[in-house]
Amino acid sequence: MNAFSPVPIALETKPLSPTPIPSPVAVSLHHVEKRFGRYPALNGVSLKVEPGELLALLGPSGSGKTTLLRLIAGLDFPDTGEIRFDDRDVTSTHAGQRGVGFVFQQYALFRHMSVAKNIAFGLDVKPRRDRATRSERAARVEELLALVDLEGLGGRYPSQLSGGQRQRVALARALAVSPRILLLDEPFGALDATVRKNLRRELRRIHHATGVTTVFVTHDQEEALDLADRIAILNDGRIEQLDRPGEVLDHPASAFVAGFVGQANQIPGEVTAGVFRAPGVELPAAHTPDGPALAFVRPDQLAPATPDERALAVWLERITPRGPVLWLDCRTPDGATLEAAIPRSNDPALAADAPIQLAARGGQVFSNSPTSGG
Amino acid sequence: MSMVASKRPLLVGTGKLFRRRSAIPGLGVTLGVTLTALCLIVLIPLASVFAAATQLGLGGFVRAAFSARALHAYALSFTASLIGAAVNSVFGLLTAWALVRYDFPGRAILNALVDLPFALPTAVAGIALAGIYSTNGWIGAVLAPLGIKAAYNEVGVVIALTFVGLPFVVRTVEPVLRDLAADVEEAAASLGAGRWRTIARVILPALAPAWITGFTLAFARAVGEYGSVIFIAGNMPYRTEIAPLLITIELEQFDYGAASAIAAVMLVVAFLMLLAINAVQAWSRRSV
């Protein structure tokens, strides 16, 4: 666990009592399948989450990511396959016995209970012999309120809170039982952009503080890239790639990943003898078989061409400054859109509504022949 | 769950199967109680009606269930229920319209009153309606000089059946009318549709499924109604005798077979109504 954390944390001086922080747990899934009626949600997924890791499940809707999360939580059960926490087979273990904290997309706060009661719920419903005393539980609630930055709001009801505050309560409630695994379903889905950013940082901090193995579901690639140690990209009930964010961006394992992550431009062309060629584009494609292919070129991999460079002649329609880059909306001669992002610092004095030569200085090539899947 | 070939048997026994389907506990017990209660209180008793009817044999059944007197009773029950439901669908729509779209003094009271037929015992409604519509009653006295008799005849039956079905159309149309956002109408109006065109082309089609559901519910309720009708109908055989009344008459003569035969016909109608209501509701869910 990373000892450095950007925000001072109350937890480091005050250990979480009465239940100590459990050591992080590894989660592994082996050939897990799940269908709902005739609809296959997961087609043989195997996955290992390292202890203490922050893993993102990224994919379009219907890709099976939420199903996967619910299977880990024990809210649904796989048809075949096996789920293990460390060495323990939990495939048929009831959700309540798995020691997971689950944060629901719509938070699922108990609407008739105060914030404090919500957070204390998991502690209050323990069997009498395992239950902490009333004052210990109250202290734990205060601690968690501090952890999620909601001091003094314990008496409020969910309906009196903002979306971001509800999300924090849901997080505190899940953490109250000292889960060994924390699962979050689209944790920031229902929030506006600013709150999203703040909570993202917050989740990072809380993950550092607790060290709990964390898996979250998102359809937002930026969120996954920004937050996760590793990302599992799902499509059609399968994991397409499981890798660190940088790897996913730079070395996508499939055309789907390349297309889903990084807003890449897709340029159709042809591979012959390990080289991808399209009008104005030439890219190395050593591992792609000969035949029709698709090149995924990210906007930042396009740049105004030098005179001796091979270049795409396109029409520059619009220039938009976006933070440190200039965003160029272009149109190719055959009418397709092409997006490029060039650093603002070396502003080459561009003008909209004018032709421009763009060079592709990188990109991933995948076979596009109808026979090769994925 | 069983159609997927399992690498390793996960399910042992049906008890497990139910537990595996959901993380929320308690399905086994609650479903068990539900099915037991349903069988003991509803299904087994109703089955006994069919069992008793079959004991008559086919000839006996037809003689009892479709005697001239019984056929008259069915005809009256169905026509009067149909008219009652039709009256309710017109005035029910108007009432729902007034409740949802207009603000007027007494609206809350009107709204509460609509449910009166749900809350008022039918026998009470029966004697009250008979009192009002008989020739020396408040309304009957007004109608009598016009040559209209509204109690102790078919008109009385219709009045009683209108009463019992009154809330259905209002309560099914009301929520749809409320959800039919004003902006849909405004959009239609902004596209140049006139008021009547908007109503005819936009509002009424959207209301149709709920309206038909309400009509069917009112009709189904009226067909089985007994308490409110018998006081105002006059109960003359071959004229103002409704089908449920005929069942009680056969029962009083201890002719259980004949009573069951008529009851079996009524039950089949009830099943068909239920299917119709479900079909209409499925249709309305799809079209909304």
Added chain:
Amino acid sequence: MARATPDASQDPFWAKAAVIGLAVSFIGLMLVLPLVAVFVQALSKGLAASLQALGDPDALAAVRLTLIAAALAVPVNTAFGLCASWAIAKHDFPGKSLLITLIDLPFSVSPVVAGLSYVLVFGLQGWFGPWLETHGIKIIFATPGIVLATVFVTFPFIARELISLMQAQGTDEEEAAVSLGASGLTIFRRVTAPNVSWGLLYGVLLCNARAMGEFGAVSVVSGHIRGVTDTMPLHVEILYNEYDFVGAFSVAALLCLLAVATLVLKTALERFQPQAESRAR
């Protein structure tokens, strides 16, 4: 209830007046007038005569039996409704929509047919008749039969209310409670029950009104023994057929008060819980 739609597309005054006028006169003619008529008739010989009719031992016995029937039928249907709604709204299983349809069945079965079916099961010539007779148990033409018939006609009330409410609320909160380690009973007691308490009250209210007012089904199984197997609605009929109009309408007035009280409570419940969905049935 929600406020009237702010009609941006103002309807012309005459249309508005016509719709409101027709609706008010329809409700007035069909519902208010009968209600008023009952009280006028009951008090036609003065309040004293009316109260005296209510003080009659047979009338009191009818009140007692009605209260007993409702006091048994409502809890039975509450228990059933809670079980059915938990199974149906919080779980998935094959045949669920058929089950919902079957639960609704008593709504479309004629009460008279319901009463007949109990006679056929428990009556002297019925399936269990001989066995019950030898064991000295009387169900038909006795209180148990009246209670059973009442349970039948009010069977769907609470279940329906709870099923639609629980389905609308979804299963998120229950799943959250499960993942926090709560047991089934704890989830029900601490999470589900508080969320559906208004709907439950609403269902109990309507169930109770119907239980106390049921006529057809009870009439068939009662045997009309004065002072013994007469409920209030049956007593109204007996008195009415004996031309004791003050008596009949006095008991009827009591039932009207029950209906009005039910409507007032129902409206109050809707006010307190304005977000509850409109309830069509």
